[in-house]
Amino acid sequence: MSKADMGRRYRLYPTAEQDVTLTGWGHTCRTLWNVALEQRRLYRQRGVTLMGGEQCKQLAQARAEVEWIKDLPSECGQRVLANLDAAFLNFWNPDHPAGFPSRKKRGARMSIPFKGQTLVVRKLNRHWAEVKLPKLGWVRFRMSRALGGTIRNAVVSRDGNGWHISFGVHSSRTPDAPNGKPACGVDFGVAASAFVSTEKTPRLMPPTLSRNERARLRFLERRKARQLAYAKKHAGGRYGNRLRKTIAQIAALRTRQANRRQDFTHKLTTGLAKNHGMVGIEDLRVKNMAKSAKGTIGYPGAKVGQKAGLNRGILDNAPGERRRQLEYKCAMYGSKLIAVLAFHTSQTCAVCGKVDPDSRQGCGRLFSCVHCGHEDDADHNASLEIEARARRTGGSVTNSTHSITTVRVPAPCRRRTRETLPATYG
Template sequence: MQRLQAFKYELMPTGEQQCKMRRFAGACRFVFNKALALHKERYEQGEKKLGYAGLCKLLTEWRNGAQTPWLKDAPNHPLQQALKDLERAYTNFFARRADSPRFKKKGQGDSFRYPDPKQVKLDQANSRIFLPKLGWLRYRNSRDVLGAIRQVTVSASGGKWYVSIQTERNVDQPLPQVTSAVGIDMGITRFATMSDGNYLAPLNSFRRHEARLRLAQRAMSRKTQFSSNWKKAAHVQRIHSRIGNARRDYLHKATTAISQNHAMVCIEDLQVRNMSRSAAGDTGQPGKNVRAKSGLNKAILDQGWFEFRRQLDYKLAWNGGHLIAVPPQNTSRTCPACGCVRAENRQTQAKFACVECGFEENADLVGAINILARGHRVAACGEPVQSGRSAKQEPTEAI
């Protein structure tokens, strides 16, 4: 089977190479924004949307034009990839998978991509990589790159530059080394409660850095934007980068351990966007309990539930296992002993006590047991997976 995998490393560029990378990222951002503005203008005038081929013709004119001759300094392929990203964004928007494309801002997600592997040279023995118009760049070689290179992406985060090398290689069809199955109930007090009784404590990386982030944002607000003092005090981005890195590291370690120890993992098909939707309302219909709901939304988003599910999905596939998402309705209100489904069964956030048979247990553990049972039914009978509940229907069911 074909396996696509990305290997990410921190780059160690020279000062000149850093300047070039900032210019290349800025050129890609300029092309993306210019094409997006053109799309919006044509839409307002009732004209047909230009496709990728039409935008590439305009890109040639922009590179050769008198107004933007500096676009020639950037490699051509990354500029074309910026147009492909815009085309993909519109495709996802029309398919209702994403919101409307927005203009990119300087310093937020700066990156550019080389799609042609023939233009890239990798020297792993000397920990360096050759990229067009950048030359040889050294990188922190933490592990070997496996497979044939397909594309290379250079990105900036927290004041550092990184290179992500996507590869493709043939691997044998994996067979699971274990036969156990587990159900996982996601929450806030307990990040992940498993049906075998074990659970993972939450990391809460944002909460750990919240006070420090608040001070940094307060200091930044007192300075003139893009001034010398503003640049010296630009700690906000680095703190956000540290928060994200800590969360990803925690999720990778957790999902790797779970995927290696279980052949089947059952989780809830949670609609995180609905669960974390704002309750502020508007001037006509102001929301209720806005402060409490805001704190709940912040705690939900701090856990990284969707990323946890995404990592479990591909890591289980790599190890020969599979992931099953089950309907989340009443998972922590159903008694696993007698099957009674009552809202009164969950007396508090952590306590489950069946009103019919008197069975008592932790509510998250009960949810994990019921999730595993539903996963077995889905695997055996093909029971359809329904869409998850909204936050308005059951705002605290999965917490």
């Protein structure tokens, strides 16, 4: 059977009774994941590798004895164990960046996986449809776009704005042929969200929260801190209704912020993949870039507050998510993605190729080469350097395999200026 190659996410509107049932199932899936993970850890200490096949047999026995496990559809429990198998396989794969599977906290995103074969979707009108979930019946969702394929799996999840359903569909879409459009280099930053080498102005991400929303979020965070302190002192750590309401209000604001960030990221990456035959980016190590500056008691860190603010700016621009989206969108629209070494891209002159830290004084916006006198916006100069490195090592788009290429480029050397390079790539 063909696998899902596209995702579709819709807003789900369950009834009050269905909401209670889905919430219970979400907690059951989380508990099942944690119990299965601990069981595998214990077996590992005895030198035995336990996988989902054996645990599925034990799950069937537990369903006959434990009522709250029996209430969860059997396919959901099996999918949870299958996802845990995938997490361990990724951890064992030396080429995969995943770490050891971790426990899911109570405040983590609530999700319930389903198999696509058991789901039935029917369209009610132009904007609404229903999905039939096992043991739950028909649930309405907003049909914001067509499914565009055969459903292979689904996940019902909940965030600060409510319930959503995500379908994995097989669309049978084949990658486009190389589009032959001009190449570009992109410098992702904080002050300038993205600077494209073929453009004269940076692309700035609009504020993800307005001034009033930031003030509201700050007020709610302080209220939450007071309510948590009161709960620990007078209620034995138990959460009251007011504290739960405050947490829900914070989650709604955070979800709104994440949705706006994701909207800008999708528009940016789609435009880059559609309008360029090659996209060059830096091979960034985001985890290392966003490390905390906190030290130990004996060796305290320096400028911890400033580094924390910089980390928030880096993560708010989501360079890792932009790269992930470019990987599949470039393949979809006939482009090619090349990741080059980020070493000294901000200190290299795009005209003469000389590397000198004096050309970039501090963190200013001006790049002024001390060797040839070339002046440009620092981020635009970096994007030109990224494009030049990608061109030197990227090969021809006409021979593209539609996969990302990570290139370790040696130290910059003298080369032709960008004006002497061909207008199109390929």
